[in-house]
Amino acid sequence: MRSIIKIISLSLFCAGLVLAWLIYFANSGIQLKNETESFDIEAGSRFRGVTHQLVQQNIIHDAVSFEVLARGLGVASDVKAGIYEVKSGITPLELLDMITSGSTTQASITFIEGWTFAQMREELNASEKVKHMTMSETDQQILKEIGATETMPEGLFFPDTYFFSPNTSDRDILKRAYLTMEKKLKTSWAAKDNNLPYHTPYEALIMASIIEKETGRATERSQIAGVFINRLKIGMRLQTDPTVIYGMGEHFDGNIRKKDLINDTAYNTYTRDGLPPTPIAMPGLGAITAALHPAQTKALYFVGKGDGTHQFSANLTEHNNAVIKYQLGGNHAR
Numbered sequence: 001m002r003s004i005i006k007i008i009s010l011s012l013f014c015a016g017l018v019l020a021w022l023i024y025f026a027n028s029g030i031q032l033k034n035e036t037e038s039f040d041i042e043a044g045s046r047f048r049g050v051t052h053q054l055v056q057q058n059i060i061h062d063a064v065s066f067e068v069l070a071r072g073l074g075v076a077s078d079v080k081a082g083i084y085e086v087k088s089g090i091t092p093l094e095l096l097d098m099i100t101s102g103s104t105t106q107a108s109i110t111f112i113e114g115w116t117f118a119q120m121r122e123e124l125n126a127s128e129k130v131k132h133m134t135m136s137e138t139d140q141q142i143l144k145e146i147g148a149t150e151t152m153p154e155g156l157f158f159p160d161t162y163f164f165s166p167n168t169s170d171r172d173i174l175k176r177a178y179l180t181m182e183k184k185l186k187t188s189w190a191a192k193d194n195n196l197p198y199h200t201p202y203e204a205l206i207m208a209s210i211i212e213k214e215t216g217r218a219t220e221r222s223q224i225a226g227v228f229i230n231r232l233k234i235g236m237r238l239q240t241d242p243t244v245i246y247g248m249g250e251h252f253d254g255n256i257r258k259k260d261l262i263n264d265t266a267y268n269t270y271t272r273d274g275l276p277p278t279p280i281a282m283p284g285l286g287a288i289t290a291a292l293h294p295a296q297t298k299a300l301y302f303v304g305k306g307d308g309t310h311q312f313s314a315n316l317t318e319h320n321n322a323v324i325k326y327q328l329g330g331n332h333a334r
Contacts (some may be wrong), residue, residue, distance in 0.1 A: 155279025
């Protein structure tokens with residue numbers, strides 16, 4: 001009986017020590033290297049990843065205690081995305097409250113999957129929270145200033161919601177979106193399937209942009225990718241309308257006609273072999289993943305059913321039958 005009492009007493013004593021330490025830790029001011037530091041929590045971040053990020057930036061120095069504090073208070077799952085600015089002397093408890101309540105003065109801007117770079121620039125130019133520094137610059141000047149090595153901007157920026165402090169420059173936001181795409185593409189490329197007909201990540205990005213424009217259905221992306229991969233492997237032209245439309249530029253009036261399909265441009269995949277020279281839009285991560293992990297399929301054709309989905313066919317006879325069955329309103333089948 002005495003030994004049980006001793007064990008309980010020891011356990012209570014240890015628990016008391018832990019609690020005392022957490023109280024001390026929670027209310028001790030953090031001395032930062034600079035008077036203020038800022039950090040960016042991306043949407044979907046988990047608390048452990050955020051803690052690691054704060055340690056990397058020397059904002060907190062005891063990851064274990066910080067995580068125990070958060071879990072003890074039941075707020076570890078409440079972390080909010082955004083850009084935060086902290087001052088030297090902030091306590092871990094105040095920091096925890098800040099990142100779980102989203103108490104930061106910030107603005108945001110959203111770039112949508114499938115947008116062109118021109119649409120991105122329009123969105124930036126229309127924002128009253130952004131410091132406009134690129135409005136009079138060419139696309140090539142912007143690329144040079146953000147450190148990009150490419151000569152054409154299309155598809156190089158990752159579509160997402162970006163949080164920022166008011167009066168942040170459009171150039172800084174574009175650089176973040178560019179670096180985010182670079183990181184996402186690099187990671188995805190490293191895990192790609194074998195025997196794909198791409199020589200570089202940029203070629204995969206071009207394919208991803210086509211997939212992004214061909215379907216809004218996440219469940220069909222890998223099938224669309226599989227069709228285009230099959231075509232590339234046998235030397236068949238991609239024959240995809242979105243590339244033709246992109247090549248038409250301002251001449252596109254919402255309709256695509258037979259004359260448009262035979263009018264040769266650098267982006268007309270009915271008249272030219274292989275991939276177009278650049279992406280045609282900003283692909284999201286789902287389209288990038290599909291381009292690098294296509295469905296294993298024998299399909300070479302697909303046609304819209306009229307409800308946003310497609311019918312896939314392995315040969316021309318099947319495809320022609322599908323066109324007869326599903327083609328509505330003059331939609332062009334591929």
